[in-house]
Amino acid sequence: MTTALPERDGHEAVVTLDRREGPYGEVVLRQRGRDFEIIANGCFLMDTADGRSERLLIQAALDELDRTGGPVERPSVLIGGLGVGFSLAYAAAEPRWGRIAIVERETAIIDWHRTGPLGAFSDGALEDARVEVLHTDLLEYLAAADGERYDALCLDIDNGPDWTVTESNDGLYGADGLAVLWHRLRTGGVLAVWSAQPSPAFEEALRAVGFSDVVTHEIPVARGVPDVVHLARRAG
Template identity: 90%
Template sequence: MTTALPERNGDDAVVTLDRREGPYGEAVLRQRGQHYEIIVNGCFLMDTVDGRSERLLIQAALDELERTGGGAERPSVLIGGLGVGFSLAYAAAEPRWGRIAVVERESAIIDWHRGGPLGAFSGGALGDERVAVLHTDLLEYLAAEDGERFDALCLDIDNGPDWTVTDSNDGLYGADGLAALWRRLRPGGVLAVWSAQPSSAFEEALRAAGFADVVTHEIPVSRGVPDVVHLARRVAD
């Protein structure tokens, strides 16, 4: 990793720890005081300040599986996006989960967990025998024929349905993307989607795609609109 001279922003110095050019653009890891930030293509993606919504993403899916009796005795979960590791660490700390797969397309982010400072936030989850890191693009993974099906899909991709940093991610939240997600869920399975803001249009898209029990959980933030987790269920066949 390379270290640049700190930039002054408010009370904290901002230090660029690593900057990578990859197939999807530029990924940057910065440190601001005691916290870390991921910047993709010049846009802030996430930081380590508050992981409540990322943890809710996992907990809400598990609660819904237990409420409806869907899924296996030890359900499997696919996490879309490794990010700063909050969702993966929370899932790995829960013994009720069986297989835990996490899809991450940015090799830089995987490296920042395996040998960099973000490993403290994924909490050693990469060493859990239930955990598999799939280094691929989520849309490509979903498009594969006869792919693995899961009891829960927990997606934290980009900034959510209404504001994507990478144009190609728009397809995940449209009709084709939702159809692909439907196919990767077992009957009775749960889809949980993190978003930086509520989206009534996405709720309607979920219903139009055949999902049931569509609800939105809000998580207040210190400034601006709340983070949310959109929750939906694939009805049993």
């Protein structure tokens, strides 16, 4: 059953399409006009209004690999977070990527892509032979002792290093989590991290655990501070 909410500030009515209670709390899919929104535990996570920063997350990592030749000819990429599907669709549309693994812990989000309205935004990428959906928690997957190494790690988890909705995600952006990310990259590999706001402290944290070539790309948004993609490399 869908629930129509009153119009707010002259904008379109909001319709709740699905609401799930899972091990990490409540996840909601809403529609606002032509756009869809994902809400986690009452906090807005993302919508389909503008996917520029999610696409840049993938493109910036590939450009950085190209800049120095990259570890291999057809690099592998791990995408942390399926979200509304922009990052995955953009990666799958690029034939230069080899293996494309995407980690998503929320069953509901995977369902909304496989059989729901978000499939239009992942654009059939889940059927690509290079794509594997890993239905698990990213931190648990990364911490596995026998874990696979990747040429690129592209993370769109929560709202970024300085503003996490799920408390456990804080560990990903601290020194221990960044050390795990460093070890999960092949030598010469690239880390790209999406954030809802710039974070000089996160840049310093990346350098402190051994990442090099740390840069931040800003993406202007309609209101407020820009979205950003933090980029770093494992040099050795």
